[in-house]
Amino acid sequence: PPGNWGGICSKPTTLQNGETATLNTGLVTIQNYGQFLPSYLVQLTIAHELGHSLGSPHDEGSNCGNLGSVGGKGRYLMFPHASDGVHENNDKLSPCSIARISEILQLKKDECFLVSDHPICGNQIVEEGEQCDVGHNDEDLCCYSAKQPAGVQCYLKPEKKCRCPLSPHKHKLNPSSSSIPDARLAYMILCISPSQGLCCGQDCGFKPAGWTCDEETDCQRASVCSGLSPYCPEPSAKENLTVCSLGTRVCLNGVCTQSVCVKHSLQQCDCPGGSAKEKCHMCCQQPDKPDTCASTSSSVLSHHFQKKLLPLVGGAPCSQNQGYCDKFHVCRLLDADGPIARLKNSILHLDDFEDLGDWMKAHWWALLLAILTLTAVMGCTICLCS
DSSP: OTTOSSSTTOOOEEOTTSOEEOOOOOOOOSEETTEEOOHHHHHHHHHHHHHHHTTOOOSOHHHHTTTTSSSSSOOOTTOSSOOOSOSGGGGSOOHHHHHHHHHHHHHHHHHHOOOOOSOOTTSSOOOTTOSOOOTTOTTOSSBOOTTSOTTTTTSBOTTOEEEOOOOHHHHTOOTTOTTOOOHHHHTEEEOOOGGGOTTBOTTSSBOOTTOEEEOOOSSBOOEEOOSSOSSOOOOOBOOTTOEETTTTEEEETTEEEEEGGGGGTOEEEOOOOSSTTGGGBOEEESTTOGGGOEETTSGGGHHHHTTOOOBOOTTOEETTTTEEEOTTSOEEEOOSSOHHHHHHHHHHOGGGSSSHHHHHHHTHHHHHHHHHHHHHHHHHHHHHHO
């Protein structure tokens, strides 16, 4: 919003210690309680934080707080509490978010948005006109960094050459043919910087065939280098419904997304138990029948899970997405605003208004009463002191 630090188009700010800082930045983690988060959850988290930077608050209040709560499509991207990311609305902006972001873009669009017609050296993305891009890393052996003078930055270092196999398709050569020219002419080409692929080593040469460039995961097989390319091949997906995430989820198209309940044609549900510990158990129900919700350790689901208790992993949403499970498998309810903001909202009910100005318009009488009270107190104080 206007006047706030950070966010879209925010200019560098001078801090009290005299240093200059850019506050329109964000930070997310790819680990939770020592476990790597699925890529789709990391992407949702980044998108959520970008939503804040673009001017969208959380979906809260009487107008926005209940969006997506009915219909089975799930909460929207800017919902303040945890999301499992598997429902249709989880990666979409709500009408409230779109309205707020549109307002900010309309206000700010002329300040900092420019059409980009040239590559940006230093963003670690190899774009048209660049041979490589290692950001500001001056220690890279193959590529000039963005710190170098214009004209050489994001270009391969000329002294770094290696004997890399030529592409038979590109050069119309048969690698097994005796007609291949002398190796010094046919194979002496500029090697590709490690910034261009996981299969190019720090010595500016292709890594050997069979070198593991992408480790095996619960839902994907390992990928290995071919020895002929700098790029790591896309990993192949394991079979759908392969169990992952410590037995609480199953794979779908190479991603650990669906609840293990799906494997047995069931739906995951919030456990009916009253304790915070029970809220972090895996529970399943018959489709659209919440009265059948039961823990995997119950006799009702014994033919599917053999009465095995499956605790939800740390960081998993619990209690109708109002909290998360900690590493002790206890459901911790979230307070997104903190105790001071909660006290303020409980007294002033600011959640029902867009900002303080709207609240003052609706409660002008309270403001007038406060002014009269303050005037009376000051008058009494002056009389007593005189």
